[in-house]
Amino acid sequence: MSSHSLSIKPTSKTGGAIVTNQPVRLIIAEDDYLVNEEIKRSLKAFNYEIVGEASNGEEALMMTCDLKPDVVLMDVKMPKLDGIEASRLIQKKCPTPIVILTSYESSDLLEQASGAGVGAYLTKPPKAEEVNRAIIIAMARHRDLMEIRELYNDLKEALSKIKTLAGIIPICMHCKNIRDDKGYWNEVSKFITEHSEAEFSHSICEQCLEKYYPGIAAEVKAEMKK
Template identity: 50%
Template structure:
């Protein structure tokens, strides 16, 4: 990092926690120091700034600001794809540097929140799918015989109510006798109970 950029950073209140001579060292330093933001040149030995930024985002996500003498659309696209939050032409003015750092940190915060929300949504969808997998529902009109109470299926076959419902839902049956039927079927028993 040049003395001029170091001076501009310190002048605006930033604390420099480390400096790297190459892209590999920048990635390693980011892992160990865990800075609030990484400011690096695009031209570095071993890994260039874009490659280093991509590796930083993969292993230790951190806001990254890139400094470069180049300003091509291809470079800007590559920088954005690598997760670079802001892009500055050299030499930057102190105010531009401060704005770029603020933008990179805000963009990074938004991306982290989006990742968190996406993960929460993914988990919720998984829970809902599991719940749907457990639910079988009966829908529409059920053609039922008025006399024997059998239900006709879509193929025209008639089934006992219990069989049809068991096959088309997760319901099971237990049998009992309602008071009206108890009076008819067992008049002696019913009259004795009350």
């Protein structure tokens, strides 16, 4: 990818990615000046725009929520707030793709990073292609996570509608009206229509047919059995 190439940004609605001429906006959270400068040099070959630089975890958190970058490069060991906890808080307050920078690799660290919502990791000093690849991976994983979260919320909402009619429903023993959760009494058909996806069509049971239409009851029942 050259400096004039198109950049890829995630979109949670389309299930894929959109191609845009706009550069990917990122924040570098690294307290080591030399490492920070090396990362900035490596990014010059790609279509990235550095919108902020943080020297500690608290700055990274505030900067991310304020500037809303497309991705954050986060050092795992920083003063005030370490990279893992900062990543966890970012995903809670302002979900953003995150790449963790670490001097060493361990299964325990990777597990913690994954649990904090980190999408990819890099060992120092990272090469330019590695940085670019990690950013692409982190953005893709974040997009997938947002889609899953959106589907979960949709499913949760659907289930809540289904469960609306669950439990004990107060019904009048005489007129058969139903009392809703606000204390108002409604006809059964109105209550069910407002609290579910069910629709009503007019019909008549055999008992009411015989009671109100005795003259044609036998004929109608015979027709219904055909």
